[in-house]
Amino acid sequence: MIDALWGWPPPVLDPAGPYSAKVTTLSWSLFALGLVVTAIVVAALYVAIKGPDRWKAKLGGERAIWLGGVAFPGVVLTGLLIWGLTLTASLTESIRGDEMRIRVTGEMWWFRVQYLDADGSVAMEDANEIHIPVGVPVVLELESADVIHSFWVPHLSGKKDMIPGRRTLLRIEADRAGEFGGVCAEYCGGQHALMGFVTVAHDRQEWNVWLAGRRAGAAQAAASPASASEGASPYPGDADAYPTEAELLEQYDPRAGYRLFMDSGCAACHRIAGSDANGLAGPDLTYVGSRRTLGAGILANNRGTMVGWIGDSQSLKPGNRMPSYDVLTAKELGHIAAFLELQR
């Protein structure tokens, strides 16, 4: 969630991988240099106001201006530029061929995520969540479907613009498992501030489990997208607080939800692999039930927020490109939410 960007230390100073570590080095160097320059300016100011006349004359002389006003900043800034570009060159290094590749497309106001094969064809579609294994460099191919966005997951790498009609590259890598929040870092219209995503770094073992889960999910979806996976309760935590199975089905029936999803126009904008829903205007929902967040990184993902989003997304993210479904009853919204929770 975008929340992951708050707290102390700020993520830029708390790198979770080799690429972001370089950005952190650069940041600290800039802070240090800024301090030195500030100290010099304050010292010069002190001399100019209170220093002996001889020093004052020197400070105001032509030599001081050439040295302190032209040569010093010229040398320091040029050096800094060269050093900074060399230091961070590896972040945008071009594709060698054996890396893991993910295409991320900025859309107003969410992120399309496509896992690519070695030959660059799309192997798996997802949205608003990026899964990577720990210790493996991942090349992101950044694109935009509309206006300029900027991709930034500060724990893992630097910022990179997503430019319409162009493909930019950015490498990310995590050296510890965890969830790392990301945001769009270039103003892109009304809901820019609510355009985020989550990057999940899995350690080796967990990564294999995740991959296997994705494959099984895809197979199950292909067999029957409306099927309720037996025994998997959508309710986490202690079960006794929750309604019985029969009560649940009365109010939250995934099969009814599937029909409503297909009949209410959702399928025109959303894709669910293995079903007839193949719309492309909105985020892919094949794995929406397993997502940490809804609404592009802005809300927790549970039955309540799912119902709230579908029924009333315009109150939560005004102007976003999905209509509020206030023409459906609460029960119908519940059915759809129950269906979407099973898409994982």
Next chain:
Amino acid sequence: MIVMALSACVTLVACKEPVETRREPTNDMKARGLAAIERAGCGSCHKIPGLDWPAGRLGPSLEGFDDVGLIAGALPNRPDVLAAFIRNAPGVKPGSTMPPMPVSASEAEDIAAYLYGIDHD
């Protein structure tokens, strides 16, 4: 104007004594309650005092909740009932359209404390 507002306050206080069961929650509880509300995403359906965003409109506004009569127009207004309602609304009020929410028992208590302790006017 100020005098009018003041006297309005005085009369309000006079006619609405806090009910016995409405404890004055500790600030700790209230802070934990608000954090749980944010984490669970109650704001996706409710306008909640102290929470700028989100402020969904699918459910009733919880503004001034400390002064409501019955919970959701049906249940006795007690902290324990409210905590149970928050976790599993359809379970304690059959037919309620608020979905069960994934909060723990102690989080629900904190949330109830927060909602009751908003403002004692």
